Amino acid sequence: MLDNTASVWELEQANKISQTFATSLDVMEIARLATDGLVEKFRSAFARIWLVEPDREMLKLVASSGLYTRTDGEFSRIPMGAFKVGRIAQNRVSLLSNNLAEESWVKDPQWALDNNIKGFAGYPLVSKEGVIGVLAVFSHQAMSPEFLKILSSFCTTLTVALELAALYQKKLQTSDIKAPQSIIDNPSLSDGLARILGQATVVVLGTEQRLALSQTQLFLRLAEILNDLDCTYCRLTYGPDAVALETIASAPTLDEGRQAWEQSTFGRLSLIASYFDGLLTISADQNVGATKIALTFPLQPRELRVRVQCGSPLVQMGLTQMAYAAGLNVCMSKDQQVPLLTDQVDLVEVSDSVIWVNHEAAMTPSGVKAEINLSITTEQLREAVEAVSQDATWGLNEPQLCQQLSNRELEVIALLVQGLRDRDIAEKLFISNSTVKFHINNIMTKLEAKTRMQALYNLMQTNGTQF
Structure with missing residues (x-):
């Protein structure tokens, strides 16, 4: 399905799919958009997503696109460890096969032949807490190993989106905040922050703006964490380019124990925020014995x-x-x-x-x-x-490839520049022809050249042939 020349383009297709569900907070919608995108962008025969049920005993089919769109068929529920999908979830091992009909684990090989299904790629959706599901892609064409690299990046984004949506839906079911949806619909983020932070002072600087749903939810999630830290003051700043929620909290300021505290307190918030263009910063101030916490999102596209x-x-x-x-x-x-x-x-x-x-x-x-x-x-x-x-260079030491060559290699390439043959070089340096070839092979490797002429060209490009 992929080759080296198409890698960049294929990565872009995967990111375009991710963008379709980046702001959704509905698990089923995210899964459906993901499978729809894989069928459309990668010309897959069909794609499916199973999610692990709460008891972690079964996987439930939640999305199916392409050749099959129903989710209530024979494989609607798969026990953990059963069939290939169940084993992918249980063992957290990705799989790619281009001979599906010949695989021993395929229940009905004739089905694969009748429908011309050749390729299968399965990838586990893994979060910090464990596997949350499995993505499977079926193709009429053979898939290259690079496709698993595409799925690796794509599944990371998909897992984060599904986790965020599940967290939001759980919050809707368990929250004691009245009319939580009004927080989302209301352009005033400060109202939502005030409800969560209770007695804490919330200061707003700048003109409030309507934010993306994902950004609003992440700000509210941070507010919940800050409330547990007993923060008494938060500042919400709307600048010309970004919006930020900042506070100062009591926290470990020394390296010892700090990393564990950040992980246990904020979990995957930093990772999730990064997928929505946000940045969570946590910095200790040794002088006052406190930690500054800030979550920032850009408001306008950046020019550079x-x-x-x-x-x-x-x-x-x-x-x-x-x-x-x-x-x-x-x-x-x-x-x-x-x-x-x-x-x-x-x-x-x-x-x-x-x-x-x-x-x-x-x-x-x-x-x-x-x-x-x-x-x-x-x-x-x-x-x-x-x-x-600006078409300039940066951070490059002026190439000095000649310094990477040994003295003998420099002697050999100097004679090559003069047009001498291997035999002539061997005679001048009192070495064998095979030794000359050995040095030339080393030179081509160091100069990243496939031929002698290319090696000479690369060296001349760096002013390395000052003989």
Whole structure:
């Protein structure tokens, strides 16, 4: 279903599906939009989502799109550990098969042949608390292994959205706040905050604006946490570019025990907020023995745009959050002029403005405009994006590929520049032909070249051939 040249485009399709349910707080609607999108964007035969029931004994089919749309059929409820879907949920193992009719676990191989179903991809929806469901995609075409990478990123977003919706629906059922829906419909977020925070003072600065439903719910969720922390003062600020809820609370200010406190107190709020363009910051002030807590969402699109496409979901999330903190507009544009933050070599080859994310001490690919690592600050990240947006470079040490070569390799390539053949080089350096070839292979590896001519070209591009 995917190939290397289509990876960026396919990632964009997955993100477009995510955007359809990003602001929904209805579990069934989110699941349906996800399966509808997979059928439409990836031309799947059909797609299904099962969610784990409260007793964690069974999986319930909640959405089915494409060839089958009913959710009350034979596989409407699957025991944990039964069939392939149940085992995916139980073992938390993803699966991709392109020979569905030949798989021993398929109940009816003839059904797969009759309907020309070749590919199957199953992925567990995993939260911090455990598996909450399984996503399955069936295809008429073979799927490539890269499709599981697409599903990995997509399922992370889907899981967060489903968790947030489930939390909201549970709140509606158990909350003792009267007419909770009025909080959502009312453009005054401060009213909702005041109801939750009780006797705490809520100060509003700026003109209140109607926010996205997801943003409102996350502000209210933070208010619930702050209420448990006995906060007595909160400030809601509507600025020209962002809205923020800030407070100061008593909390551990030392590193020891602080991480555990943040995890137990705020849980996945930071992760969930990041998927809706928000940023949760928690910073200790040693001088006053307190902690500042702030949740911020952008109000207007930012002019300076950047794309983020990293292999690790953790790196992807961290750089996305940092980009928002730097005042950047993170987008999925196809415009190759929009700077791309990536650690994927194959994306460098098809992108015009690449900011290379070097977090494995790997050699920087040729053709990138800037290089950063995971210790970069928000100010430095913005500088890098601004530079690349203006077709300048940033953070690149002037390439000194010749310094990566040994003295003997420098001697060999100097003779190559003069047009000498392997045999002539061997005679001049008093080494064998095989040793010459060994050095040339090392040179091509270090210069990231497939041929000798390309190696010479790469070296000349860096003024490395000053012989």
